Structures are given as C-alpha cells and as structure tokens.
Amino acid sequence: MAVFDTPEEAFGVLRPVCVQLTKTQTVENVERLQAQLQAVSDSALQELQQYILFPLRFTLKAPGPKRERLIQSVVECLTFVLSSTCVKEQELLQELFSELSACLYSPNSQKPAAVSEELKLAVIQGLSTLMHSAYGDILVTFYEPSILPRLGFAVSLLLGLAEQEKSKQIKIAALKCLQVLLFQCDCEDHPRSLDELEQKQLGDLFAAFLPGISTALTRVITGDFKQGHSIVVSSLQIFYKTVGFVMADEQLRRLSKVQAKPAVEHRVAELMVHREADWVKNTSDKLTILIKKIIECVSVHPHWKVRLELIDLVEALLVKCSQSLVESAGPLLKALVSLVNDESSEVQAHCSKALRHFADQKVVVGNRAFADILSENLHSLATSLPRLMNSQDDQGKFSTLSLLLGYLKLLGPRVNFVLNSVSHLQRLSKALIQVLELDVADIKVVEERRWNSGHLSASPRTSAAGPRRQIQRRYFRFFTDERVFLLLRQVCQLLGFYGNLYLLVDHFLELYHESVVYRKQAAMILNELVAGAAGLEVENLHEKHTETSPEELREIVTSILEEYTSQENWYLVTCIKAEEMGEELTVKQSGLQAITSGAHTCQVSSFLAFSNPSPTICSMNSNIWQICIQLEGIGHFAYALGKDFRLLLMSALYPVLEKAGDQTLLISQAAASAMMDICHACGYDSLQHLINQNSDYLVNGISLNLRHLSLHPHTPKVLEVMLQNSDASLLPLVADVVQDVLATLDQFYDKRATSFVSVLHALLAALARWFPDTGNLGQLREQSVGEEGSHLSQRLATLEEGLENTTTAEDIEQFLLNYLKEKDVADGNVSDFDNEEGLGCTGSVCGSSTVPQEPAPSLGSSDLALTRAPTHQR
Numbered sequence: 001m002a003v004f005d006t007p008e009e010a011f012g013v014l015r016p017v018c019v020q021l022t023k024t025q026t027v028e029n030v031e032r033l034q035a036q037l038q039a040v041s042d043s044a045l046q047e048l049q050q051y052i053l054f055p056l057r058f059t060l061k062a063p064g065p066k067r068e069r070l071i072q073s074v075v076e077c078l079t080f081v082l083s084s085t086c087v088k089e090q091e092l093l094q095e096l097f098s099e100l101s102a103c104l105y106s107p108n109s110q111k112p113a114a115v116s117e118e119l120k121l122a123v124i125q126g127l128s129t130l131m132h133s134a135y136g137d138i139l140v141t142f143y144e145p146s147i148l149p150r151l152g153f154a155v156s157l158l159l160g161l162a163e164q165e166k167s168k169q170i171k172i173a174a175l176k177c178l179q180v181l182l183f184q185c186d187c188e189d190h191p192r193s194l195d196e197l198e199q200k201q202l203g204d205l206f207a208a209f210l211p212g213i214s215t216a217l218t219r220v221i222t223g224d225f226k227q228g229h230s231i232v233v234s235s236l237q238i239f240y241k242t243v244g245f246v247m248a249d250e251q252l253r254r255l256s257k258v259q260a261k262p263a264v265e266h267r268v269a270e271l272m273v274h275r276e277a278d279w280v281k282n283t284s285d286k287l288t289i290l291i292k293k294i295i296e297c298v299s300v301h302p303h304w305k306v307r308l309e310l311i312d313l314v315e316a317l318l319v320k321c322s323q324s325l326v327e328s329a330g331p332l333l334k335a336l337v338s339l340v341n342d343e344s345s346e347v348q349a350h351c352s353k354a355l356r357h358f359a360d361q362k363v364v365v366g367n368r369a370f371a372d373i374l375s376e377n378l379h380s381l382a383t384s385l386p387r388l389m390n391s392q393d394d395q396g397k398f399s400t401l402s403l404l405l406g407y408l409k410l411l412g413p414r415v416n417f418v419l420n421s422v423s424h425l426q427r428l429s430k431a432l433i434q435v436l437e438l439d440v441a442d443i444k445v446v447e448e449r450r451w452n453s454g455h456l457s458a459s460p461r462t463s464a465a466g467p468r469r470q471i472q473r474r475y476f477r478f479f480t481d482e483r484v485f486l487l488l489r490q491v492c493q494l495l496g497f498y499g500n501l502y503l504l505v506d507h508f509l510e511l512y513h514e515s516v517v518y519r520k521q522a523a524m525i526l527n528e529l530v531a532g533a534a535g536l537e538v539e540n541l542h543e544k545h546t547e548t549s550p551e552e553l554r555e556i557v558t559s560i561l562e563e564y565t566s567q568e569n570w571y572l573v574t575c576i577k578a579e580e581m582g583e584e585l586t587v588k589q590s591g592l593q594a595i596t597s598g599a600h601t602c603q604v605s606s607f608l609a610f611s612n613p614s615p616t617i618c619s620m621n622s623n624i625w626q627i628c629i630q631l632e633g634i635g636h637f638a639y640a641l642g643k644d645f646r647l648l649l650m651s652a653l654y655p656v657l658e659k660a661g662d663q664t665l666l667i668s669q670a671a672a673s674a675m676m677d678i679c680h681a682c683g684y685d686s687l688q689h690l691i692n693q694n695s696d697y698l699v700n701g702i703s704l705n706l707r708h709l710s711l712h713p714h715t716p717k718v719l720e721v722m723l724q725n726s727d728a729s730l731l732p733l734v735a736d737v738v739q740d741v742l743a744t745l746d747q748f749y750d751k752r753a754t755s756f757v758s759v760l761h762a763l764l765a766a767l768a769r770w771f772p773d774t775g776n777l778g779q780l781r782e783q784s785v786g787e788e789g790s791h792l793s794q795r796l797a798t799l800e801e802g803l804e805n806t807t808t809a810e811d812i813e814q815f816l817l818n819y820l821k822e823k824d825v826a827d828g829n830v831s832d833f834d835n836e837e838g839l840g841c842t843g844s845v846c847g848s849s850t851v852p853q854e855p856a857p858s859l860g861s862s863d864l865a866l867t868r869a870p871t872h873q874r
Contacts, residue, residue: 003039007047010040014052021055025062030073034080046085050092053081060099071103072119079126086135093134093142094150100126101154112160117167124161124170127154128177132187140198143183143205148271155181155209159216162235168228175234182206182213184241199251207246207273210283214239218290222297229303236298236306240313243287244320252280252324280324288327291317295335300399304344311339311347315354333373337406338399341487352539355410371410375417378407382424385431394481397435401487408494412542415498429507429525436488436521439475440621446575448665472628472670492525493532497540501533501548505556509563519569520626526560527633534640554644557637561648564630565655571714572623573615574664624666631659631670635677646682653678653694654701654718661717691726698722699733706740709748716741716755723762728770738763 004010017036021029037045037052045052056078060071078100087093103123106113112120134142143151158181161174179185183194183202194202220227220235245251255275273279298310314336317325325332339351358370381404388400408415418424476485495504505526512522532538533548533556563569615623634652638645645652656678659671675687684690691698702719705712719737722730745756 004044005041007044010044010048011051014040014048018052018055022058025059025066025070027067027070027073030056030059030070030077034073034077037077037080042084045081049081049085049087053078053096056081057096057099060103068116068119072116072122075100075103075119075122075126079122079129082126082129082133085133087130087133088135088138090138090141093130093138094147096130097127097142097154098150100130101150101157104157105153112157112164117165117170120161120165120170121167121173124158124173124177128173128180131180132185140194143202145205145268145272146265148205148208148268151181151205152209152271156212159213162231163216163220168231171227171231172234175231175238179234179238179241182238182242183245184238196254199245200254203246203248203251204273204275206242207275207279208271210242210246211286213242214287214290218293221294225302229301229306232298232301232303232306233309236294236309236313239294240316243325244316246275247280247283247287247321247324249321249323251275284325284327287325288331291325291328292331295331299335299338300395304342304347307339307342307344307347308350310335311350311354315357318358329373330377333370334377334403337374337377337410338403340406340409341402341490343483352409355406371414374407374410375414378404378411378415378418379421379424381407382418382428386427386434389431389435389478394479394484397479397484398481398487401484401491405487405491405494408491408498409539412498413545415495416500419495419499419503425503425507429511432488432492432525433511433518433521435476435478435484436524437477437517438520438622438625439477440618440625442475442621446617446620446624446664471632472666472673474625489528490537492528493536493538496529496532497535497538497547498542498545501529501552501556504529505560509560512563516622520622520629523564523626523629523633527629527636530557530560530633530640531636536639550641550644554641554647557641557645558648558651561634561637561652564633565651569630570627570655572627574620574624574627574662574667576615576620624664627659627667628670631656631667631674635674638674638678638681642681643683645678649678649682649694650697653690654698657691657698657718657721658714661714661721687725688727691722692729695722695726695730695733699737702737703740706737706744709744709752713752713755716752716759720759720762723759723766726766731770 004013013036014033017029017033021033033052033055040048056074059066059074078096082096087096100123104112104115104120131139155178158174158178162171162178165171165174217235217239221232221239223232252275294313295310298306301307301310314332318329318332322329336351336354339347340355342348342351381400385400385404389397392400411418419428471489479485508522508525508529511518512526530553533553535547634656637648637652641648656671656674659667660675662668662671675690678684679687679690682690684693698718699722702715705715709715719734719741723734741756741759745753748756
C-alpha cells in the first residue's frame with residue numbers, strides 16, 4: 001500500500017530527488033527516484049505527473065554522450081510513471097513518443113542503433129505503455145497528418161527490430177508494440193470503436209506505411225521456421241489486419257475521387273496517400289505477389305497454430321477485401337481449401353467453419369460467386385491432376401490431394417458439373433488409377449502361407465460393438481506416405497457421396513474390364529465409392545444434399561458383387577500348381593520351396609491353370625492383391641448396406657468362406673476380416689453365429705458342388721472352414737455331406753486327396769473340440785442324422801471304443817481296413833475276399849485266426865490308395 005496518498009505529501013518527498021536528478025544525471029539518482037515513486041499512490045502520481053517526468057525527459061534530451069545504462073534506467077522509470085498515470089495532453093503524448101523513439105535512433109544508419117538488448121526492450125515497452133496511457137480521444141487525435149514522419153520512423157524502427165534482431169523476446173515485443181501503434185491492440189479498454197471519419201483518417205495515414213509494413217512482414221513470415229511460431233503468428237495478424245483495414249471495400253467505396261488538400265507542411269503532404277482507383281489497383285497487384293509467397297510458406301508450416309492463423313488471414317481478407325483484392329481471391333481460397341484435411345483437428349475444425357460461413361453467406365468475390373470460383377478451380381485442378389500426380393513427390397501429392405478434397409467438400413452436389421464432363425471425368429479417373437498402382441514385386445506376398453488350420457478369429461466370439469473397416473497394409477509404386485493413401489480414400493468417398501453414383505460405378509467398372517493393369521485400382525475406388533455413398537466417415541456440409549437410397553445402393557452393390565465373384569475374377573492363379581493326365585504334380589524344390597513346401601498347395605480353376613501355365617511372381621502377387629481388395633470390398637459393402645446385406649448373403653458368404661480356407665496368408669486374412677465385417681454389419685454375435693444361421697444353404701451348396709468337383713475344386717475348403725468355426729449344432733446338417741465327401745474321395749482319390757483329407761482332419765478335430773468328454777459321444781450319436789446301423793453311426797461307435805482305450809497306430813490301421821472290408825461287402829464285392837487276406841489282414845480282421853500268417857507289412861500311401869480303389873481297378 002502507498003505511504004503518500006496526497007499530492008502534497010508526495011511532492012515533499014519527491015522534490016529533493018527530482019532536483020538532484022536534474023542537477024546530476026546518474027543511474028543512482030534515477031534509481032533513487034524510482035524507489036520513492038513506489039511509495040506514492042496512483043492518484044498523487046497523476047497530479048504530479050509532469051513534475052516527475054521533467055527530470056527524466058531532461059536527462060534524455062541533455063546534449064552529449066550518455067551511458068546506455070543511464071538511458072535504460074530513465075526509460076524504465078518513465079515507463080513506471082506512465083503505467084500508473086494517464087497522458088491527457090496531445091502535445092505531451094507526441095513529445096514523449098518522439099523522445100522514446102529517439103533512444104534507438106542511429107544517425108549513420110537506417111537500422112536501429114547498435115545498443116544493448118536490455119535498452120531496446122526497455123524502449124519498446126516504454127512506447128507500448130505510452131500508447132496505452134493515452135486518455136480518451138487523445139489517442140485518436142494523435143494520429144493526425146503532422147505525426148506521419150514520427151510515426152513512420154517508429155514503425156520502421158519496430159519492423160527492423162522484428163526482422164533483424166536475434167532475441168526472440170525483442171522480436172515479439174516489437175511486433176506487439178507495432179500492433180498497438182496500428183490500432184490492433186486486443187486489450188479490453190484500448191482502443192474504442194472508431195466512427196467512419198476516424199476510420200478514413202487512420203486508413204489514409206496507414207496507407208503510407210502499407211508497402212513497407214507488408215514487405216517487411218512477408219520477410220519475417222517466410223523466414224526460418226526456427227524463429228518460433230509465435231513470431232510468425234503475430235506477423236500474420238499484423239499483416240492481414242493492416243491490409244484488411246487499409247484495403248477494406250467499405251472504406252474505399254466511401255472515398256471521394258478528388259483528394260482534399262491536407263493543412264500540413266509540404267514535406268508531410270508529399271508523404272500522404274490518396275486511395276484512389278489507380279493506387280488500389282497497383283497496391284492490389286503487389287499485395288497479391290506477397291500473399292502468394294505467404295500462402296506457399298505458411299500452408300506447410302510445421303506448427304499448427306501458424307496454419308490456424310492462415311485461416312484467419314484468408315477469412316479476413318476475403319470478407320473485407322473481396323473487391324479490392326480480386327486477384328488474390330484464387331490463391332486465398334486455394335489456401336483455405338488445402339487446409340480442410342489438415343493433420344491438426346483444430347485446423348480442420350476452424351477451416352470447415354470458415355468454409356461453411358462462406359457457403360452460407362454466399363460471398364461474392366469480384367463479380368463471381370464463391371461457388372463459381374470453386375468450380376473453376378476444380379475444373380483447372382482436374383485438368384492438371386494426371387500431370388501433377390506423375391511429377392510430384394509425396395508432399396506434393398499430399399498438398400494436391402488435400403486441395404482436391406477441399407474442393408469436393410465445398411462444392412458438394414455441384415461436383416456433378418465437373419463429373420458430367422467426359423474429359424474431366426477421364427482425367428480425374430486417370431489420375432486416381434495412376435497414383436493407386438500397387439507395387440507387386442515383393443515375393444513375400446506369395447511366400448507367406450497359412451499353415452495353421454483353425455478359427456478365423458483369435459476370439460471364438462467377437463463382439464459386434466463397433467465397425468472396423470480395416471485396410472490391409474499395401475505398398476504403392478508412386479508414393480510411400482500413408483497420408484496420401486488416406487486422402488485418396490477420402491476423395492473417392494466424397495465422390496461417391498456427392499457424385500452421380502451410377503455414372504461413377506459404370507465408369508470405373510468399365511476401367512475394371514478394360515485392362516488387368518487397372519483392375520486392382522478400379523476395385524479400390526469402387527469399394528470407397530460405395531462406402532462414401534452410404535455416408536460412412538463422410539461429413540456432410542450441405543443440408544440440401546439427397547443421399548443415395550438404400551434400394552439404389554443395394555442394386556449397385558449387387559452388380560459390383562457379381563463382378564467380383566465371377567469365375568474369371570475370383571479364381572485367379574495365386575501359387576504354382578499344375579495338373580496333367582489326372583495326376584497331381586507338385587513343383588520341385590528349386591528356389592521356390594517356401595511357396596510350395598510340404599503338402600500345402602493351392603488349387604486353382606483348371607481353365608486358368610492351363611491358360612497361364614507359368615505364372616510369374618508379379619502376376620501371382622497381383623492376383624493375390626486383387627482377391628484381397630475384392631474381399632475388402634465385400635466387407636465395405638456389408639457396412640454400407642447394414643442389415644440389408646443379409647439379402648445378399650446367399651451370393652456373398654459362400655465365396656468368402658472359400659477364400660477363408662485359402663492357403664495364401666493375405667487372402668485368408670482378408671476373408672476373415674470380411675466375415676467379421678459381415679458379422680458387425682448384419683448383427684451377428686460372432687462368426688460361429690453367422691455360419692450356424694446360414695449353414696442350411698451353405699451345406700446345400702457344398703452338396704451340389706461336390707457333384708461337379710472339377711468345376712468347383714474349392715468346395716472342400718468351405719466345409720473345412722465351417723467345421724473349424726462352428727459348434728456341435730452343425731453336425732446334423734453336415735452328416736450327409738460327410739458321406740458325400742467320402743464318396744467323392746473314392747472318385748477323386750488320385751487328384752484331390754489332400755483337400756479331402758484336410759476336411760476329414762477338420763471333422764475329427766471338431767468332434768474332439770465339441771465333445772471332449774467320451775461320455776458325450778452318446779449325445780453325438782443322437783444328433784447324427786440317419787438310421788440305426790448306418791455307416792456313420794458304426795464309425796462313431798468304433799470311435800467311442802477307441803477313446804475308451806489308448807489308441808495306437810495299429811488300431812487306426814485296423815479301423816481303416818475294417819471300414820474298407822465292410823464297404824466292399826456292402827457293395828457286393830465279395831469275390832476278392834481271399835485276396836484281402838493276402839494283403840496282410842490278421843486273423844482277427846479276416847475271420848481266420850487259426851491259420852498262421854506272417855506279420856502284415858505297414859501300408860504306405862500307394863498301398864492305401866490301391867486298397868481304397870474301386871474293385872474294377874484292382
């Protein structure tokens with residue numbers, strides 16, 4: 001609390017100190033005065049303001065050299081007085097302004113004087129405090145034409161400090177002081193709102209500084225990123241506020257064409273600027289150059305707050321100067337649109353808000369509507385897009401695609417004006433197809449096999465709590481940045497959401513058919529078009545937009561699904577396998593052992609195997625990725641249609657199950673992901689629930705296809721996957737199918753043994769999993785469909801007996817021989833009964849235990865095949 005509250009008491013204490021300072025200008029005397037000022041109340045200081053300021057101002061104006069430390073002490077003391085009082089006289093304000101500015105004057109250079117950083121900072125803070133201490137209308141009257149030279153000197157001084165100083169603190173202080181001088185201070189009590197006459201007066205005054213301010217600030221803004229984001233942000237604020245004030249359309253419309261002669265000296269009159277048409281045109285052209293430089297630098301600035309400030313710059317200039325800065329409208333809109341998909345959520349939200357404001361207010365730039373400018377820009381971008389995608393690096397592609405995405409968001413349904421142009425649609429699709437080309441040279445795609453046969457999901461019951469829409473990691477030829485792929489997906493989604501979906505789907509299906517080279521890219525685009533049309537992950541900025549109806553979407557999905565699962569597009573060569581003369585040939589181990597090692601070989605359609613007998617690694621990789629993309633698309637379609645996708649399950653689920661059992665790892669993973677997507681979208685609790693609920697038609701399809709196995713070689717895989725991912729409730733349905741499998745195995749034992757044995761192994765594994773306790777086998781027999789004494793019931797009885805005792809290899813061999821004998825007897829083939837004994841049957845099996853026999857040799861694979869061959873082949 002102040003000790004001296006009255007002017008009289010304060011005067012008695014301060015008078016000796018002020019007199020002493022006037023006589024002897026030393027640092028000690030200044031510090032003594034400032035110490036006494038700490039004990040005086042603000043009201044007493046206000047009464048004694050000029051008396052206290054006199055010795056301080058006298059020290060500054062005294063002739064002769066002065067130590068920097070003394071000047072700094074005086075300025076700091078003066079700043080303290082001004083912070084506690086108000087300047088109520090215009091003349092005192094102008095004089096103090098000049099005296100403080102002169103502290104940094106260098107008579108031999110246009111740059112600020114080479115003084116200490118502490119002194120520079122003290123002077124800057126003194127000027128800022130002085131302008132804030134101006135009382136009422138004194139501040140506005142300060143900006144009269146006569147002050148132009150002194151104000152210009154201070155502005156250039158502050159710009160020089162902001163541009164050339166190394167100290168970040170001084171740079172920021174200089175810019176803040178510049179904001180105060182240019183009436184841009186954001187303090188609550190400073191300044192007050194200006195009327196039209198005051199705005200014109202200040203506009204004319206600041207117009208004289210505009211070229212220097214804009215040029216110097218551009219150099220600061222486009223300087224080294226290392227200077228700090230706060231400096232760039234402050235510079236951007238001063239730039240667009242100054243330009244927006246001087247070049248404001250509202251002000252320029254009110255200006256008269258004839259310049260009134262100011263009542264000032266001739267020297268000052270020459271510095272004044274009249275903002276007539278020619279001056280506005282010339283200044284606008286120069287500002288356009290600077291604005292382009294600023295946008296080019298700031299739009300890629302690493303700090304999000306700088307990019308956020310760029311949005312304010314664009315918004316301010318387009319709103320206030322849409323007529324005076326017509327040539328800058330294009331670059332400004334381009335900058336705003338490019339930030340729609342910024343990596344910062346704050347920038348994205350602010351940008352979307354600004355764009356929505358422009359769209360709602362129907363802003364007119366020049367004589368053109370906002371939407372018309374966007375359409376023209378999109379036409380231009382679509383024309384040059386193929387060239388840009390071919391020549392730019394990843395960062396360039398990211399910027400270009402961000403711009404394209406922004407235009408699509410803003411134009412909304414108006415994007416159809418561009419898509420209805422054949423040339424523009426072709427250029428747009430060519431660019432997308434070109435940039436999405438995959439790199440299929442990696443041998444690991446073919447090498448990676450699915451050795452484990454088991455559940456498609458690690459969890460037996462996967463919750464359908466939320467969507468996944470996972471995308472497999474893939475590598476592209478012309479970019480490596482994942483952000484580029486994300487942007488491409490968003491572009492395609494917006495095209496599907498706002499564009500003519502029938503037109504786009506027909507166009508890209510045509511490209512899908514046109515060439516194998518385009519097929520994968522076209523499928524990726526089609527997948528995202530459907531997802532976008534359903535409104536998945538799409539922000540609608542246009543309330544009047546009519547979304548695609550569920551019936552239309554289902555019709556489109558059906559046509560694409562039929563194309564994907566057609567014979568020529570679904571059953572592609574994904575590994576090396578040849579079939580000749582009905583015998584199964586495997587590739588010898590010669591550098592591709594990892595591809596075909598063991599008994600795990602892929603099965604392909606016979607017509608494709610013969611049409612491409614020697615596929616290359618790249619072609620197999622390409623086929624694998626095409627199948628994966630199509631499986632991924634089925635998952636997208638399920639999410640797009642939701643529970644309506646249940647109507648398409650009869651045509652979609654069976655092919656997906658086929659691929660879920662594929663030995664190629666990427667394909668089986670993609671199929672598993674697609675099945676999970678179907679579960680989530682259609683409301684199934686788990687994969688088990690999905691398979692059980694649709695097992696009737698799946699089993700029917702398996703039974704029918706087993707009768708034409710040469711046309712449907714993948715049929716056993718479907719049954720295998722069902723057994724691996726279902727429960728015991730499936731057993732009654734598959735009992736007859738298992739009989740069909742055994743019958744078909746007898747028919748194709750020399751061609752398809754591997755597939756059928758794998759199915760039988762899956763059946764045994766399923767039985768062991770469903771009925772781990774031997775006591776449950778009675779339940780198993782009850783669930784099995786068929787008459788008592790059927791072959792399946794007999795085998796289950798034998799299995800029960802085997803489980804009660806320790807099962808050995810000999811027991812399994814005896815079981816198989818028993819089965820073969822019983823089958824021959826059932827079929828009436830009893831003529832070779834004695835020959836069966838010659839094959840090494842023991843007495844217990846053949847019914848002649850009294851006859852001594854040599855030990856039966858073990859049956860090899862060839863012996864087993866011979867034993868299981870029909871009678872007419874033996």
